Amino acid sequence: MNTAISFASNTNWQAYSGESTMSYLTDALGLTVQNFLSAATGIAVLVTLVRGFVRRGSAAVGNFWVDMTRATLYVLLPFSLIIALLLVSQGVIQNVSAYIDVATLQHGSQTLPMGPAASQVAIKMLGTNGGGFFNANSAHPFENPTPFSNFVEMLSIFLIPAALCYTFGSMVGDRRQGWAILATMLLIFLPLTVGLVAAEQAGNPALHGLAVDAQASALQSGGNMEGKETRFGIASSGLFAAITTAASCGAVNAAHDSLTPLGGLVPMWLMQLGEVIFGGVGAGLYGMLAFAIVAVFIAGLMVGRTPEYIGKKIEAYEMKMASLAVLIPAALVVIGTAVAVMSPAGVAGVANPGAHGFSEMLYAVSSASNNNGSAFGGLSANTPFWNVLLGICMFLARFPLAIAMLAMAGSLAAKRHVPPSAGTLPTHTPLFVTLLACVVIVVGALTFLPALALGPIAEHLMSATGH
Amino acid sequence: MSTLLRNAIVLLLLLTAVTGVAYPAVVGGLGNLLFPHEASGSLVERDGKPVGSALIGQSFTEPRYFWGRPSATTPAANNAASSTPSNLGPTNPALADAAKQRIAVLRAADPDNKAPVPVELVTASGSGLDPEISPAAAEYQVMRVARLRGLEPAKVRELVAANTQGRQFGMLGEARVNVLKLNLALDQASR
Structure with missing residues (x-):
């Protein structure tokens, strides 16, 4: 059940491990199909919302079946094919063989897993799904064997969420609107990524007293290598961690649980911002448009004018729907974490002691409530308590939000077009980009700073002072 | 309502056939044709026997x-x-x-x-x-x-x-x- 909601809601939280639980048939028929359809649904909801801005005095906002089929057949399928073949060329496996037993050099034995991995990995990235073929996800050499496969995977995570900004600009007949949204996303994404990589490169103070060489040099990447793969080192692992949590992908190529405290704060916060910095396929952009509506509303309040966005008046109904979109995930994170912390069954899943244990729970609920799917993997989440709690979070974060957006689309489509006047706030300027970024960050900071202070920030202070 | 349900089921079945059967099969076919060594696990052999990947x-x-x-x-x-x-x-x-x-x-x-x-x-x-x-x-x-x-x-x-x-x-x-x-x-x- 948890797995069904997880893949249908585009979260792809995995309480099970891929090798031991799923047959090749379940992988292909159940999970690969859901990977396509949940992503196509995100695109369908988004274009419906955008049509709300485009259409004037209209009672209709398009045909879901048509959108869904087109998104799958014209966008997701061809790209997945190309990406899957690129991945196979690098060494991602694609077969239906039985597991292979080999005798190793030291006269031991090893069982090599097999399976149709490449076809699932391609769409898990492209659809920002994130559910791995193997337990270690994109850290597994059969899922992500080379730096180039890593590059392809990172690119395919951002490909559609970024391209949809352009689609949005094109559809509303003013590409600058799309560029402004893309600029806002980059404005938040880039500094956080640099921070993450810097924190990881600085290494783990707990190893500083030992005879360990963690300096970066021409011969090694150095830094905090616990949970990271040699071929990716610090930079490619840090960038992947930021991309996968900015977009609501959730695939990982390094163990997020073993990131340094500040390095782990970044992915956690990127999810808590509501998965609007690129975000999920379709879902990220409609989330960001909800924030844009909140931003024009705030600007409208300051000057005492009825706010407008893309030629449509923003009134009480739209504001209610936009607020729902902003508040539901935030409320789920805060309430869900509180429930987990207060329940013995919740705390029982924690693997690491101290503040880090709290971070594990906060990360899990943030991930589920924003349909990301990555984890601080130490948490034993395959228990009835965690499966139910995270299942509820994933469901409520995906479907009520999509319904709110569709309701807003209907309301917007019925409205008349308002031509821009001297008093209209232009929404393609650097001023608006800054305003929108501030709204996203302020909502994210006000809501989550207390929780982050108890988890990663407390751990960082303890770690830096040698406790 | 029943039309809606029928549409949903037909679409699900069709897309399942395309994305769940045809797509993995095509990737498998092309992958094994173009990159047979990689698709089957990059096995390393010694004296004709696989010793690992x-x-x-x-x-x-x-x-x-x-x-x-x-x-x-x-x-x-x-x-x-x-x-x-x-x-x-x-x-x-x-x-x-x-x-x-x-x-x-x-x-x-x-x-x-x-x-x-x-x-x-x-x-x-x-x-x-x-x-x-x-x-x-x-x-x-x-x-x-x-x-x-x-x-x-x-x-x-x-x-x-x-x-x-x-x-x-x-x-x-x-x-x-x-x-x-x-x-x-x-x-x-x-x-």
Whole structure:
């Protein structure tokens, strides 16, 4: 059940491990199909919302079946094919063989897993799904064997969420609107990524007293290598961690649980911002448009004018729907974490002691409530308590939000077009980009700073002072 | 309502056939046609028998071999059927204890080597199956392997270099040494 909601809601939280639980048939028929359809649904909801801005005095906002089929057949399928073949060329496996037993050099034995991995990995990235073929996800050499496969995977995570900004600009007949949204996303994404990589490169103070060489040099990447793969080192692992949590992908190529405290704060916060910095396929952009509506509303309040966005008046109904979109995930994170912390069954899943244990729970609920799917993997989440709690979070974060957006689309489509006047706030300027970024960050900071202070920030202070 | 339901079911069935059956089959067909070695697991053979995959790390504990990254898989290290990282948090005392123990084992195998240990040899990898180590981690082990095999260090370094890949296209990822291939080459050279 948890797995069904997880893949249908585009979260792809995995309480099970891929090798031991799923047959090749379940992988292909159940999970690969859901990977396509949940992503196509995100695109369908988004274009419906955008049509709300485009259409004037209209009672209709398009045909879901048509959108869904087109998104799958014209966008997701061809790209997945190309990406899957690129991945196979690098060494991602694609077969239906039985597991292979080999005798190793030291006269031991090893069982090599097999399976149709490449076809699932391609769409898990492209659809920002994130559910791995193997337990270690994109850290597994059969899922992500080379730096180039890593590059392809990172690119395919951002490909559609970024391209949809352009689609949005094109559809509303003013590409600058799309560029402004893309600029806002980059404005938040880039500094956080640099921070993450810097924190990881600085290494783990707990190893500083030992005879360990963690300096970066021409011969090694150095830094905090616990949970990271040699071929990716610090930079490619840090960038992947930021991309996968900015977009609501959730695939990982390094163990997020073993990131340094500040390095782990970044992915956690990127999810808590509501998965609007690129975000999920379709879902990220409609989330960001909800924030844009909140931003024009705030600007409208300051000057005492009825706010407008893309030629449509923003009134009480739209504001209610936009607020729902902003508040539901935030409320789920805060309430869900509180429930987990207060329940013995919740705390029982924690693997690491101290503040880090709290971070594990906060990360899990943030991930589920924003349909990301990555984890601080130490948490034993395959228990009835965690499966139910995270299942509820994933469901409520995906479907009520999509319904709110569709309701807003209907309301917007019925409205008349308002031509821009001297008093209209232009929404393609650097001023608006800054305003929108501030709204996203302020909502994210006000809501989550207390929780982050108890988890990663407390751990960082303890770690830096040698406790 | 019934039309809506019928549409949903028909669409689901059609798209399941396309994305769940046709798509994996096409990737499998083309993948095996164009890249047969890669699609079936990049197996490495010796005397015609597979001894592992170039992409999956094996356990090396004998000092005459180069050792790979520590692995957190259970019940044994490098269990390819159950990939996992350690998931130890940075402030977990178990993390530092594991590092201390790994340093002790490396030192015991090579008491003359007083150099600090490259960080990758004391930290568990992300998959538990990392097939590679950095050139620094290989260099750290060169003298030990050369001594135990009675080879010239220069010869061992030559083999390390032959099994080292630089950054892909000169810029992506990190330089790395494939441990299984290197050890196979060593066995070949010491015959």
